[in-house]
Amino acid sequence: MLIDKPIFEPSEWKLTKQQKQLCEETRIIASKKFEKRAAKYDLDATFPSENYSDLYEHNLMGICIPKEYGGRDADLKTYMLAASEIGRYCGATALTFNMHVSSCLWTGFLSDQLEMDKDTRKEHHKMREMHYERILKKGSIYAQPFSEGNASAAGKTAFGTIALRTEKGWIVNGKKIFASLSGHANYYGVLCTELLEINSKPSRSNTMYIAIPAHQKGVRVEGDWDPLGMRGTVSRTLIFEDVFIPFEEQLMPRGIYYNAAKQWPHMFMTLTPSYVGIAQACYDFTVRYLRGEQPGMSPVKRRMYPTKQLTVAQIKIILEQTKSIWYQSISEAKPNPSKEQLMRAWAAQYSVMENVNEIARLAIRTCGGQSMLKSQPLERFYRDSRCGALMLPWTAELCMDMLGKGALYEQGESDES
Ligand SMILES: Cc1cc2nc3c(=O)[nH]c(=O)nc-3n(C[C@H](O)[C@H](O)[C@H](O)COP(=O)(O)OP(=O)(O)OC[C@H]3O[C@@H](n4cnc5c(N)ncnc54)[C@H](O)[C@@H]3O)c2cc1C
Numbered sequence: 001m002l003i004d005k006p007i008f009e010p011s012e013w014k015l016t017k018q019q020k021q022l023c024e025e026t027r028i029i030a031s032k033k034f035e036k037r038a039a040k041y042d043l044d045a046t047f048p049s050e051n052y053s054d055l056y057e058h059n060l061m062g063i064c065i066p067k068e069y070g071g072r073d074a075d076l077k078t079y080m081l082a083a084s085e086i087g088r089y090c091g092a093t094a095l096t097f098n099m100h101v102s103s104c105l106w107t108g109f110l111s112d113q114l115e116m117d118k119d120t121r122k123e124h125h126k127m128r129e130m131h132y133e134r135i136l137k138k139g140s141i142y143a144q145p146f147s148e149g150n151a152s153a154a155g156k157t158a159f160g161t162i163a164l165r166t167e168k169g170w171i172v173n174g175k176k177i178f179a180s181l182s183g184h185a186n187y188y189g190v191l192c193t194e195l196l197e198i199n200s201k202p203s204r205s206n207t208m209y210i211a212i213p214a215h216q217k218g219v220r221v222e223g224d225w226d227p228l229g230m231r232g233t234v235s236r237t238l239i240f241e242d243v244f245i246p247f248e249e250q251l252m253p254r255g256i257y258y259n260a261a262k263q264w265p266h267m268f269m270t271l272t273p274s275y276v277g278i279a280q281a282c283y284d285f286t287v288r289y290l291r292g293e294q295p296g297m298s299p300v301k302r303r304m305y306p307t308k309q310l311t312v313a314q315i316k317i318i319l320e321q322t323k324s325i326w327y328q329s330i331s332e333a334k335p336n337p338s339k340e341q342l343m344r345a346w347a348a349q350y351s352v353m354e355n356v357n358e359i360a361r362l363a364i365r366t367c368g369g370q371s372m373l374k375s376q377p378l379e380r381f382y383r384d385s386r387c388g389a390l391m392l393p394w395t396a397e398l399c400m401d402m403l404g405k406g407a408l409y410e411q412g413e414s415d416e417s
Contacts, residue, residue: 003032004088007084007088008323013327018074019081019082022072022074022082023085025060025082026083027088029055029086030093033050034086034090035090035377038377041093042232042380042384043231044231045232047096047181047183047184047232047233048090048093049184051093053139056139062104063104064079064105064108065132069129069132069133071104076110076270076333077330077333079105079273080269080270083098083101083270083274083277084273087275088277090232091232091275091384092230092232092384094273094274094277095230095271096233098271098274099142099144099180100181103187103251104132104135105267105270106209106260107131107252110264110267110335111256111260116256123253127250127253130248131211131251138186142188143189144189145178145180145182145189147177147178147179147392148161148177152191153392154395158203158207160174160175160202161176161190161192161193162193163192163194163208163210164198165194165195168246169244169247170210170244170247171242171244171245173241173243174190174239175237175238175239176240179221179235179237180233180234182221182234182236182237185214187213188212188238189211190209190212191209192210193207193208194207204258205255205258208257209257210251212245216243219239220238220241221238222236224236229387263335265337266334266337266345269333269348269394271391272348272353275353276326276356278356279322279355279360280319280323282359282360283363285367285371285381286366287312289371290312294376302367302368308366311365311366315359315362318355318362322356322359325344325351326351328348329344329347329348332344333345339406343407346402347399349399350389350399350400352388353391354396357382357385357388360382363378364378364379364382
């Protein structure tokens with residue numbers, strides 16, 4: 001099988017040696033192994049377990065674990081570039097992989113750049129050593145269930161999942177919806193609100209980030225999973241009923257997640273690489289199909305029709321625009337970005353999540369009826385591509401909301417009397 005060219009050609013996009021290497025690894029594994037399994041995971045709405053065995057075997061589960069712990073030491077940008085190559089061949093694998101990798105990014109690259117006093121830093125290093133060891137030595141998978149169906153995942157209120165502090169740990173009660181990897185992760189990296197007393201008022205500044213072992217007493221997965229797209233993510237509902245969690249299961253010391261989320265807004269862009277990959281896959285498919293080179297289809301050429309050429313041009317323009325703003329935004333990601341950088345991040349998120357669906361729509365319209373049969377991947381790309389804009393905290397709507405306000409108001413300005 002031919003392996004496609006990189007989404008970001010290393011010399012043209014000035015990738016580092018490490019970025020080039022990791023993108024090549026993910027591109028090869030995903031195109032050789034994940035692509036052929038993607039249709040089945042999608043059809044059955046089952047978790048891509050075999051792909052995870054491959055990721056572990058190829059030493060990629062610790063892609064963002066710092067070098068001193070034995071990981072591959074990728075920073076935010078490097079990870080996002082490498083993950084886009086996975087999304088190109090299996091969107092659901094890339095999206096779930098993101099949930100796993102996020103636990104390493106929050107606790108590794110991101111928190112290493114935050115200020116912490118010496119004792120907190122020491123405590124943090126001790127905690128993460130345990131989590132990293134599980135990932136690297138046992139192949140443990142970490143999920144990232146934040147959403148609760150209320151305003152908390154949008155960053156507007158405290159999480160309704162409550163961790164009541166006791167002498168030896170917490171008693172956790174709550175519910176998480178859309179928990180990708182549910183029933184398949186070994187640990188759920190849960191955001192919850194710590195309460196010191198049962199009747200105290202929940203506050204966002206008491207957000208805790210803790211790892212709940214999947215088999216801990218009181219943890220339950222419930223509900224069906226039969227969605228439109230991203231079906232292999234198996235994002236069912238998680239219930240926590242009086243789950244006891246010892247203190248050492250924290251992923252970050254108390255208070256640190258809240259600061260990290262405020263200071264590192266670009267972290268919320270980690271949901272985009274899967275969709276950058278799908279956008280590229282739609283373009284690749286369209287070109288192959290119109291040239292009569294799509295495997296499994298009769299070699300009929302359609303490229304000579306002017307209307308098809310025009311649509312391919314339109315797709316290419318949208319793809320290049322999307323890649324460019326995304327690349328700029330992930331290149332300038334840093335703690336406490338400027339207002340312009342933050343607004344560009346929202347614009348980049350919006351562009352990826354909306355444009356991928358537009359590209360998929362144009363690809364189906366121009367390739368024609370046979371291209372949307374289930375025997376071809378384009379109809380899956382189309383369905384998967386619709387999911388990106390719905391993902392909190394930066395849904396397409398919320399990005400527009402923040403951009404509009406950001407453009408018209410400076411800090412402290414208000415028209416309310
Ligand atoms: C395939 C897939 C996988 C997912 N995997 C995960 C996962 O692993 N972990 C995870 O945590 N989540 C995951 N999600 C969930 C996702 O991030 C969203 O939380 C979810 O789609 C929200 O669904 P909802 O219907 O509750 O959304 P909405 O109703 O749109 O939003 C929920 C709440 O947010 C607030 N809100 C929404 N829009 C606005 C607005 N414009 N202005 C102000 N407030 C607003 C409102 O209070 C609203 O009630 C996944 C989603 C999908 C589709």
